Amino acid sequence: MRILALVLIALIAALHVYIAYFEIFAWEVTGPRVFASFPPELFSQTTAIAANQGVYNAFLATGLLWALLIRDDVWQRNVATCFLLFVIAAGLMGMATVSIRIFFVQSVPALIALILLLLAPRKTAIV
Numbered sequence: 001m002r003i004l005a006l007v008l009i010a011l012i013a014a015l016h017v018y019i020a021y022f023e024i025f026a027w028e029v030t031g032p033r034v035f036a037s038f039p040p041e042l043f044s045q046t047t048a049i050a051a052n053q054g055v056y057n058a059f060l061a062t063g064l065l066w067a068l069l070i071r072d073d074v075w076q077r078n079v080a081t082c083f084l085l086f087v088i089a090a091g092l093m094g095m096a097t098v099s100i101r102i103f104f105v106q107s108v109p110a111l112i113a114l115i116l117l118l119l120a121p122r123k124t125a126i127v
Contacts, residue, residue: 002120008113009064009080012087015105016061023054035098060087077117084114 022030027050031043043050063083070076091107 001116005113005116012109013061013064016057020054020058023050080117084110
């Protein structure tokens, strides 16, 4: 269960790397395809705002990748839990302000990863 959680965390991190790239570097090109219901002229006017959001998504990806590199099981679980909760919160905010689809793309996978991570057996320390 732990390995599955870590694989899912890696996939969520990869998703946030893509979202960061898209928002920072490809907003005007990819944005109109992803958010087809938005007026096309909106994208050139919101490039700076999108880039700012992209930085936050890069932070989420970085935190999740950092968690994967931590060797201490307790700290890895703590850091992963923290950043998965951030992803869930971001998805909930996206659902409330933009589209329910964001909840399913961001929050649901993070919630599944969090549940798997918390249900995984903990290694006990030998004292």
